[in-house]
Amino acid sequence: MKAPKFPQQVISLAIIFAILLGGLIAARILLVPKSFGKYGHYRADAADEVASLDIKYAGYKACLECHDDIYVIKEKSNHRGLSCEVCHGAAAKHIEAPDEFVPDAPRGRGYCPLCHGYNPSRPTGFPQIITLQHNPGKPCMTCHNPHNPLLPHSPEECSACHREIASQKRVSHHSSLPCEKCHTVPARHTTDPRSALPKKPTTREFCGGCHDKNAASPKEIPRIELASHGGRYLCWECHYPHHPEAK
Amino acid sequence: MESMIASAVSALQDFTGYIYPNEYELHWELLIVVYPYLTGLVAGAFILASLERVFNVKELQPVYRLSLLSALAFLFVAPLPLLAHLGHPERSLEMFLTPHTKSAMAMFGFVYAWYLMVVLLLEIWFDYRKSMVIWSREKKGMMGFIYRILTLGATDISESSLRFDDKVGKAITIIGIPSAFLLHGYVGFIFGSIKANPWWSSVLMPIVFLFSAIVSGIALILALYMITTMFRFKEISMPCLNKLAELLIYAMIVDFSLELLDFIQRLYESEESINILSHMISSRLFISLIISQIILGSLVPMISLIWARFGRLPVEMRRIVYFIAALLVQVGIFSTRWNVVIGGQLFSKSLRGLTVYKIELFGFEGLLTTCFFLLLPFAILYVLTKLLPPWIIDEKDIKPAEAQVS
Amino acid sequence: MKENKSEKPNRREFLLSCSKAIPLTGALFFPLSAARLLLAQESGDYDPTVHNYGMGIDIHKCIGCGRCAAACKTENNVPLEPHYFRTWVERYVLPSEGEALVDSPNGGIDGFPEMNEDIDTLRSFFVPKLCNHCTNAPCVQVCPVGATFITRDGVVLVDEKYCVGCRYCIQACPYGARFLHPEKKVADKCTFCYHRLAKGLLPACVEVCPTQARVFGEVGQQSSPLRRFLRFNDVIVLKSSLNTLPKVYYAGADGEVR
DSSP states (O other), X not given: OOOOXXXXXXXXXXXXXXXXXXXXXXXXXXXXXXXXTSSSXXXXXXXXXXXXXXXXXXXXXXXXXXXXXXXXXXXXXXXXXXXXXXHHOOOHHHHHOTTTOOOOOOOSSSSTHHHHBXXXXXXXXXXXXXXXXXSTTOOGGGTOXXXXXXXXXXOSSGGGTOHHHHHHHHTSTTTTSOGGGTOXXXXXXXXXXXXXXXXXXXXXXXXXXXXXXXXXXXXXXXOBOTTTTTTTOOHHHHSOTTSTTOO | OHHHHHXXXXXXXXXXXXXXXXXXXXXXXXXXXXXXHHHHHHHHHHHHHHHHHHHOOGGGHHHHHHHHHHHHHHHHHTHHHHHHHSSOGGGTTHHHHSOOTTOTGGGHHHHHHIIIIIIIIHHHXXXXXXXHHHHHHHOOHHHHHHHHHHTTTOOOOOHXXXXXXXXXXXXXXXXXXXXHHHHHHHHHHHHHTOTTOTTTOOTHHHHHHHHHHHHHHHHHHHHHHHHHHHHTTOOOOHHHHHHHHHHHHHHHHHHHHHHHHHHHHHHHHOOTTHHHHHXXXXXXXXXXXXXXXXXXXXXXXXXXXXXXXXXXXXHHHHHHHHHHHHHHHHHHHXXXXXXXXXHHHHBOTTSEEEOOOXXXXXXXXXXXXXXXXXXXXXXXXXXXXXXXXXXXXXXXXHHHHHHHHO | OHHHHHHSOOHHHHHHHXXXXXXXXXXXXXXXXXXXXXXXXXXXXXXXXXXXXXXXXXXXXXXXXXXXXHHHHHHHTOOOSTTOOSEEEEEEEEESSSOOEEEOGGGGTXXXXXXXXXXXXXXXXXXXXXXXXXXXXXXXXXXSSSOEEEOTTSOEEEOTTTOOOOOHHHHHOTTOOOEEOTTTOSEEOOOSSHHHHTTTOOOHHHHHOTTXXXXXXXXXXXXXXXXXXXXXSOEEOTTGGGOOOOSEEEESOOTTOO
């Protein structure tokens, strides 16, 4: 008996695999989205679909087109650069229908401390209050205009902004020293803190003014031989002036 | 809204340290534990079958067809937990339509299809073709009709045609071995290639997966062979059982050494993640890793298997030890999958905290669904053994039928 | 709204016409229109290929107010539960000895309560987090169907009509920036407010940041706020060892940040 060129098994299987392969090819032609692969292995329309979503925050430029009066005031204040919608909330709806949707404004004591409540993790010098102690019960707006948040009076104590340092100094040997003993503070620093920074001592001799063995200062102050003590280091490289000789 | 946050917050109280906010939910749950477990059984059972076919391990003849059918039954179920866990199962076809060539997971569809269509089904078909042709002539009514369809019209059972079957079958088995390695090694690669996750990211992952697959597959067939023979009131072939036990021991030794190597390497390298990982092992994974995977699932069965195989034991006792060890191995391998999948998500990628996993009972990804997917393969296997009885070879009852035809 | 317009010009249109007439107001608007040009154009002939967006974050400026995270949730309809965030703020407290303490209660939206641990703090700061829009994005690499991708303007997006919800991308993201949207059942993440960029606006988090700790712009163009940020700061990217090449740059971030 002569063996068939293609055994029956091969023919049967070939038909089945051909059908499956054909099905896959047909499915690919029919079901793959049109824009797939236009710019890469993805549906190009997907990017446009995301891009066409509605906005909720209109952006400050939209606000100032009508409220330029407030914008001009605010841009000269400490709140310059602060977007209107930070406090007033998302306002795109207000742009669409100014009368139907009116943005809210936080008027109580709850909102401002999100930025200005004391938190030791905040960058030093950022204006912060201890909510419980700072005029309890009064809404912030009674004293501060949020569009021009000048302080009713400039801070009397450095600790108003530098609480962390003040609290350390209070329990240290330097507690009796006023900040001005070591720092010269420009007047502008209290109204515009970042534009004029206080000066710090720069030389060993400054500390030596009290701590050198020949210094004309009260006897109980610890003394060192300024010339030989600590080698080339500056005093504050080993001692923390706000809490000297602490652990 | 407030109650929602309150309930969420109360659920967070078991977390330790810091985890990224989006990590509060585990993304791959119990179903994804089941998936590598099932594919492991498939690969393991198939590799066992190919030992008989390709390397002529004669002792394994009684379990050859059983292994093939088990592999098929488990392979049918393997993708189901994946499908059930998808957010949009109706879109799963996209894996075939627009597979992303750079994605390990995109290859799933192809590896799976290749293994199912080209390897397993074909091998079983060629192996059973002669029997199916005979049955299609012998059986009446419905069954005869089913067998006629299964023969796909290839009813030639002449000598030369059967020789062709045998040759192709052997070729497929040879292709099948690397394919089985691919099927499960690839599952390991899905985890091992995630560089973001130090618990997963390891070159050894595919290899460890592979050997644990072989271990679980052999143990499964060992147990299945004992159970099926018992229910058929037949005599168990002790040489076969001994051979299976031997192979299981060797595979376990390799598997355990590899896992140990991975463990030691991590401990010795002591990278950034070592603190959180050791914390996780000693707290969250203590039961599933130390007790269930290493002690109960590896050391105890390994030692008892060695003792039973090479010690002086009565045959009855030996069988019982084999059986219990095989079951323990299953527990151990399931724990291995659990520790990889769930363990990899219990620590934060910030490496600063641990989260918790609470198994749901109901729900799509719950315990009940999982049990269903674990039992389903056995139901399928039962149907398959009714349709394509794998015991024919050892009972030699094909001989008279053969004589009739020829 | 449209019928309304035809009846009477509203205040906005009136002011707009005034602004064109009055040079003083025009001068006020000038830098804004320049900024507008940098981002996108009102005319609509937007060419994505010339853009490559990125973000700079100045740790020294972040006050941890959480407005960015809150605005993001509003702008992008992010589920409000405290474990879905496209952007969130972490607080780092570095003690004199031992591991850094990190927390992010509700992503920082409700502020940060005082830490109850009595620790000797060395330093403390806030770190806003978001999708890093990596150039070598692992999430894009692993997506099996091409449902997450890098747009031609360098933003990593999710195609919510195509995502199968397998969550492989969530596993692959080293930054925890992705989550599964509980209703849509697809992966979700920061888009750099792609819909806002297309309209010439800044991302919502950048828009509302009170201290300009977030700087948005072009990675590849000389005249861009981001380029200035990169010139003047020592920046790092997160988990640089993973070679994901992020495009969110941190100035002043401690080595502990990860």
